[in-house]
Amino acid sequence: MGKLKEKLQKFMDNPDVAFKEQMGYVSGVFGNCMGQDSVSTYTDQFMYDYMGLKSSHMVAMKSTTTAVNILIAPIVGAMLDNNRSGKGNARNFMMASAIPFTLASVLLFVVPSGSLMFNIIWSFVLYLVFNIADTFYDVALSTLSVRMTPNAKSRKNFYTVAQVASTLGSMFPGWLVPIIIDAFGVDYNAQKWAFFSVALLFGIMGLITMLIPSMTLKERNIVLPPKDDKKIKIDYKLILLNRPLLLLCLCNCIESVRRVCYNSLPFFYKQTLNKFSMKAYVEMGSSALSYAGLFSVPFLGRKLSSRDIVVAGYMHTAICTVSGKDDNFIMGYNNLWVVGILIAIGGLPNAGMSAAKRVLLADSTDYMEWKSYKKYGVAQRNEGMVFAFSTMVSRIADLWKELLVNGGLALIGYKSAEMIDNQMVEAVQTPETLHGIFLLVAIPGIIGNLIPGIIMMFDNFTGKRKEKIMAELEVIRAEAKAKLEEAESV
Secondary structure (H helix, E strand, O other): OHHHHHHHHHHOOOOOOOHHHHHHHHHHHHHHHHHHHHHHHHHHHHHHHHHOOOHHHHHHHHHHHHHHHHHHHHHHHHHHHHOOOOOOOHHHHHHHHHHHHHHHHHHOOOOOOOOHHHHHHHHHHHHHHHHHHHHHHHHHHHHHHHHOOOOHHHHHHHHHHHHHHHHHHHHHHHHHHHHHHHHOOOOHHHHHHHHHHHHHHHHHHHHHHHHHHHHHOOOOOOOOOOOOOOOOOOHHHHHHHOHHHHHHHHHHHHOHHHHHHHHHHHHHHHHHOOOOOHHHHHHHHHHHHHHHHHHOHHHHOOOOOHHHHHHHHHHHHHHHHHHOOOOOOOOOOOOHHHHHHHHHHHOOOHHHHHHHHHHHHHHHHHHHHHHHHHHHOOOOOOHHHHHHHHHHHHHHHHHHHHHHHHHHHHHOOOOOOEEEOOEEEOOOOOHHHHHHHHHHHHHHHHHHHHHHHHHHOOOOOOHHHHHHHHHHHHHHHHHHHHHHHHHHHO
């Protein structure tokens, strides 16, 4: 353990940010991702199969929640940007949102009554609370990552380590839920309590890890707003001028099609294959390969830019999706070994891609600072607004994903649990529906990788151009610092 800590410290060495602080950031990423993955992966299945909700209920719930989050995200960003005190306020946001986030993530897996209407209201309120709290925490944590240090190389290093935590956070629900559910056997009521038990375990772990950053992190890189007559309200104008940010957000929005594939996998394993625990074993292999891909990022980064890593990752997964064949469609499911291996191999670049995307998002704040100076003569970087905009777009993408998932399930005739004598009874799916679930995995998996990969090829904030812009930005910052020091000395 001592040697591992030493290597981590060397890898994440930064004179401005202590190793303890960076590990605090990693802890927050772990807890947040664990809660997000638990809810995003399993709530659809739980609400259909155990709460009795229909596709119309799910669409209404997800649409309303997304609309609220779209309104909230820019407000959170503005609140973060407008507080320019030495201590900042991101940590307070994280501490206040961690508790409702955790409580909602656990209670969403409780079936409260025999009344379908009460189940609908219960799910709606808790899902809304969860997503609002997630927006506050996610925007604050992302903003902190930039304010911790202005050093782009250092950010890239601890983003890589943070992605390990993110993958671990997502891995636990992916592994444990299917194994534990299958361990409870075919008893319908027992399976309901199994979901809750796992959610409670994740909730306790998540709350502890999500509170650690608020107690360990410091906000250093806080840029004061200009104090001259040139200051203008250009927040949204700069968003529209920020080409790297817009391309990344467009990519993430269309990638929601790819996530239809992942959200359909629990139905695929449990219903079509009747082997829910297979999900755990496939994801174990996928996670192991994903870590291998992630740890190769620092070495690949010497030859490839973050943009190139993202593009290559999309294309790799697309190729894996179309590689298998059967008599019916591109990748069939008659051979479980083929299915499992292809899905696992397809996960190889996931962690590395996510780390590279974090770098690209953080780098877009540098581009905003440079672009605002070139366009308006005022160097302005609104980190909160950038991450709030990214979060807002991700919520829109989530809605698009949910519409596709729930619309797809309705199209293939998926049946929800039925209320009989005040008891929920599991529905039986037709063979056509079971094959339809497979199509919800295969088709979005192809489309959702190819198109985002092509989009990211148009990001030109990379290579020599990026080096030139960053050199100019260093000069701009030095001049601004000199002027500030001169003004303070008068």
